[in-house]
Amino acid sequence: MATEFGASMPEETARELERLRREVLMAKEELRARFEFYFRVLQEKHLEMEVQLDEVVRMAEAKVVDRHNKLDQLLITKAEVTQNLVHNELNETLENVSRELDQKIQVLEAIGDRVPSVWLEWHEEWLEGGMGGLCQVVEGVSYVNRHKPVWSGVNKGSGSDEIFNPIGLSIDRDNGDIYVSDWSVHRIQVFCKDGSYKRTIKAQGMSYPSDIAVTPHQLFVICFLSDNILKLDKVSGEIMCQIETGYSIFCIRADVDTLYAGIVEVNHISHHSLEDLSKIKETALNSPHITQDTRLRDLRTTPSLFVVLFKECDYLIQLFSRDGNFFQVIALQELLTSPIRICLDRHQNIIVSDYGANNIKVISIEGHIVTTIGHEGEGPGEFCSPYGIDINEEGRIVVVDDNRSHMLQFF
Incomplete structure (x- = not known):
């Protein structure tokens, strides 16, 4: 075969x-x-x-x-x-x-x-099932806010565990500690993540601290009247180095290797080394919506964008690429009364402390108001002059009030 x-x-x-x-x-x-x-x-x-x-x-x-x-x-x-x-x-x-x-x-x-x-994905049957009163929904994200706001019991005053005139607030991502710049008392007040008092940082030469930024090992402070930036040891409060900028700055932010300072008059962002505060470069914000009267008030950074709050401007919140080119308008003047500080949540919504309206506004990246938190008053969830604001690791909004008896609140 x-x-x-x-x-x-x-x-x-x-x-x-x-x-x-x-x-x-x-x-x-x-x-x-x-x-x-x-x-x-x-x-x-x-x-x-x-x-x-x-x-x-x-x-x-x-x-x-x-x-x-x-x-x-x-x-x-x-x-x-x-x-x-x-x-x-x-x-x-x-x-x-x-x-x-x-x-x-x-x-x-x-x-x-x-x-x-x-944080939950939105399903319409949840709202149809009677949950509509418990959720604020925008772009598929449901904010389930069924807990009451918590105030920390931190009182207004110049005592060791009080706050007298707060401006800046920054949360330590390493351990959740809350750093508050007590402007007119020339000190930084540090609170645990539950709002209990931890320690006070005072240093010779730290006068009128306004905004602050915290990294795992350092604390950076703007001295408002002198336009100095200080780098302090986060625990001891010892000044490790400082620079005199020569220009007016209202806000600073830090990422893994760079400190960003907002230059008020010219609407530029100055980049500095975290090591010695030496200036690396300066980024001009190029936007058709900026006039000669526009002033930079606050900023936040993402890996690809700058989120910038302005005053004296019809287009209060704008997005820019990291090289300073205009990207998008987020909030017009008609949405906000007198915004003073901003931060970002995990969904890239923009949280605004509206000083003039005595509330907190959550604005989506598309420019829609997701929700408004609080109103004028002295009780939990109420404000007299909300100022510094940040988001902790649990997703809670932490805000300090400049003009009330109980200063620090969590949402």
Whole structure:
């Protein structure tokens, strides 16, 4: 019997080889069929995971009264799981999906009694089910604010654990400590993340501290009347170095390696080394909405943008690229009465302390007011002159009031 293996091969051997070849082909076909089967199983498992996770989130929402932060972390984990479905080997992915789904279910069941509030993806059925009064929704993000604002009990005064004339507020991302510049008393007041007094920083030469910036190891302070920038040891308060800028600055911000100072009169941002405060460069803000009377009041940075608050301008909040080119207008003058400070939340919404309106406004990156917090008064959630503002690691807004008996509040 002639086969493709050659005529000179013994017939019995040729038949055996032919049989083996067919078995190999059948095995390959079986492997292909199994591969397609497990791929379908993987897709079905993914869909089941999505359905189960949405159901678990809805069940958790019905139980949680005061949640704020944990579900945001779970949504990030969910995105990582979805990415793993694309990049991991099929056999590893099947095991990971099952294991991570079990972990998320356990976390969801545990957060109900521990978390004050939670960032949630918006589902219309939640609002139709009677939750509309509990949520402010914009662009698919639901702010569930069912907890009462908390004030810290920090009183107005010049005592060691009081605040007399606060302007700047910055939160230490390392441990949650709150740094407040007490302007007319020439000191920095430091409070724990729960608002309890921790220590006072005073240094010879630190006069009229206005805005402040905190890094893991240093504290940076503007001395308003002298236009100096000081670098202090965060614990001892010792001045490590200082520079005289020669121009008027109202705000400073720091990232991993650079200190940014807003130059008021010319609407420039000065870049300085965190090491010795030496000037690296100066970025001019080029916008068609800036006039000769416009003054830079506050700024925040992201990896790709500057978010800038102006005064004496019809376009109060504007976005710029990191090289200073105009990108977008966020807030017109008609939205805000007298904004004094800004910060950014995790969704890149802009939180504004509106000094003149005695409230806090949350503005989306598209320029819509998400919600307004507070009004004039002396009680919890009320303001007389809200000033310095920042967001802590739990997502709470921390704001200091310049003209009331209880100075520090958390939202």
